[in-house]
Amino acid sequence: MSQTAPSLSSRLRNLEQGPPLLEVRGLKKHFPVDQRILKAVDGVDFELRRGEALGLVGESGCGKSTAARTIVGLYKATEGSVRFDGTELTTLGRGAWRPMRRRIQMIFQDPYASLDPRQTVSSILEEPLKIHRIGRARDRKMRAMALLEAVGLNPRHIHRYPHEFSGGQRQRIGIARALALEPDLIVCDEPVSALDVSIQAQVLNLLAELQERFGLSYLFIAHDLAVVRHLCTRIAVMYLGRVVEIADRDDLFASPTHPYTKALLSAIPEPDPERERTRERIVLQGDVPSPLNPPSGCPFHPRCPKYAKSPDPRCTEVPPTLFEFPAGSRHEAACHLEGRS
Amino acid sequence: MADHGSLERLGLKPEDAERLLKEAREFKGESLWSDAWRRLRRNRVALWSMYFLVAFGLMSFFAPLLPMRNPAAQAPEIQFQSPTLNLGDSGYLQEYAADDKITSEEIVNAYWPEMNSLDVLFVKVRLAVFGSWQPGFWMGTDAMGRDVLSRIVWGSRTSIKVALIASLFSLLIGVVYGALSGLLGGWVDNLMMRIVDILYSIPFIFVVIFLITLIGDYKQALEEWGIDRMVVLYLVIGAVYWLTMARVVRGQVLALKHKEFVEAARVIGASTPRILFAHVVPNVLSIVIIYLTLTIPAVMLFEAFLSFLGLGVEAPEVSWGILAADGTAAINPLRLFWWLVVFPSLAMASTLLALNLLGDGLRDALDPKMRGKD
């Protein structure tokens, strides 16, 4: 526990300088569904600096997973740009993507579905090395063992199969696979939400430790703000395919700006009876609208408490863009009604 | 050139890695296949069915090697003998066995022309071991005085051959077609599956009758191309049964395609062929095996049915379908030649039952939900 204090400040130092490692601008991903268009991701902007962990938070259907999969090239972007260390990824062909794979990796949500049940751990971990022609067979095997050790598993178990491990252990194997190519950026798609509470903490600790050790950058997708707060130094909140607010962690939790972020923060149940009794909860009305038929203007306006109090025609007509609050800061929100004159 | 730098970056010294690599041998994992095999072995019914099928398969493959009567030799004077248990007599190729100078040609002539050189070799070995001894009519004789027992054993060769070849043929088309359809997706998938739907709606029995009649007319011409009735039979049966296989495989591939481990393979840079052969095919295989064990009995029945109608295997070849046809043809109001119906039916029924039981056992053993349980 004692080493964490300097690690935090060193991470913060990293934030200050340098061009972004990942820069996402106006990213859109639309799927055709029965002659209609599902706008899963509809204009996402953010940047992620080297060594940073950026949390992408939102409720189910907000497009956070689709955004992640589009960034790593599993889906083809409908519109917009994804620049990674100066390279535009959305226009890359399969062949040109391959060298980029060594630098961008992904960790998946479901530890039971993300490992091929018919492969041994060693072939799972060696596959990326094999594909990228790294080392000879024996080196690869040793590397696989080193990876297992790095994620806290017994390296002697490389000949076992995924079904011989528990859920938390499998998630560690998935993490080891993502580490195999020594990437700069790991996209984590809800890596702990399928795990039991006591196991979640193990995996979160491991992810924090690995970031420190290998200087990784994370794009961390989650629905749980508390989990994101724990691991990420910068947080983007998504609603219905768009980023509605993005800020440094402490800033976001201390002064949330967007009405949705406020409601989201107040909705999280906390394991503290005293606080639960006294806190004021903003209970949003209604459900998240379907991305097949999103509301006009600001996608949040039908549920927005602020709009309900003082309706503004801009909210129903013009989709708000991200805007600095206050000007010149790294805290941005997309709202017509908050703070902007 | 070993990349020890990266090993150490990961916190493992090369010498430790060597030691761990040796120690890792102690921890062998159990693959899903060996796990399934372990569970299959605990399923007595499936296991005995498998033993039975293996024994039956060996018997039919080595039929010429067994001391049995000539299945083709006709002797009208001993027609319709009821089953008798006696020790047997000597008569099997007696005239040849005596002087030791039997030629392959003579053996082939004594049976039917379809015997291949391996079968002839078997007959020679049989003559060397058992001489001309042959058992009595343990399962009786048919209308032409032929031994029912040896006809059942020799008939099983044709039935099994047709079942295996036609099933494998349907498997091949079905797996390739289904996997392609599932993997390519989109309009290609749509088109391919509509074709399957159309083929499904064709009453195949009429197509079969039409085709078989057709090749009867062009027999000479076709045989020059190496296409005889048997080949047509394989093709026709295979063509009927691949449809379901294609659907089954497509469904599996579709489900696998969106599994996270396939996405993970793409993220690490795997090519499409690699994903297909390293990840999709091994995971579809268990379903294919289960479906195959259930296709084989269906094909066997279909062959018997066609042969029964006179559209399948032709005399002098013999198959279980032909035996059943002979048996029912011999039924008349005056006398019931029960052995002509009962014994071939028993052989066929027990084989089909064993195949189905084995298929059930395999399904349970390969079911991922049952994994790790017994």
Add this chain to the structure above:
Amino acid sequence: MALLEVENLRVRFETHHGVVRAVDGVSFTLEEGQTLGLVGESGSGKSVTNMALLGLVPSPPGVVEADAIRFEGQDLTKLSEKQLRKIRGNRISMIFQDPMTSLNPLLTIERQMTEVLCLHKGLSRREAKQKAIEGLGDVGIPSPETRIDQYPHELSGGMRQRVMIAMGLLCAPKLLLADEPTTALDVTIQAQVLELMKDLQKRHGTAIILVTHDLGVVAGMSHKIHVMYAGRMVETSPTFELFQRPLHPYTKGLLGSIPTLHSTPGEDLESIPGAPPDLANLPKGCAFAPRCAWKKERCEQQAPDAERFHDPQSGAPRTSACFELNQLAGAREVQS
């Protein structure tokens, strides 16, 4: 007299690979109008406990035994299936995690809701429909008169869960068993549903057993909390005291495991090492011993019984099944 008294409830599943003791000697009481939080990870037996109360454990392979399950003074273990059916859905009702699987997709909301009323209350179809519409309005469903004629798939997840709750409350039950009622929902919808449950409890005085893995949910909802691990009750306590002074190593570890909005970000979470045990193959002593930081030799030999004691500060009655209870309590004092 308590509304519900459960004494020594045991549920085992007799499977091919051995006997699985899903619930092993669980006792508790619940007063009228109170909420009991039943907390544990997957496989802890919390859901099975709930199902056993209503006689819903599938048998075979399940075998349910209990010294007594007294509901309003009546021992449910001695009732016939027919008598139980009269209580189920009427005096005691249940809501489940996934409303999509527990609502019949082929029937309209009206059919499903009125069925219960016609069955238990002997109302006519028209009366029942009127009552169902009121029920839907009660749980905050807008324009219930039109919603009631829709099918489950036409409603959103939050809406379906509300319908489930409305169905659960139709007969004004004394006890509501809620099995992870908000786990499948998003946080903003979860907040709606939890508020609704609290409000309904206040108005109708319904007692609730809330089964969940989320300590945050029970913190705001329940009066007392029972923590289960590997089929046993490891700690029972009033809510406030449990979060202030967890007195079982598992509860302590569980609380340390969750990142909260007020913990120090970036600091290592106090995780519990290892994974929950295989219920078919439990260790000889305390089931938690292999993962426990307080473990002594005795813990591996013998399973501790729940010990009753009074909270050192508030004096509230609590129990904890741990040999090292005194050390734990002492350590807490030193820390705070």
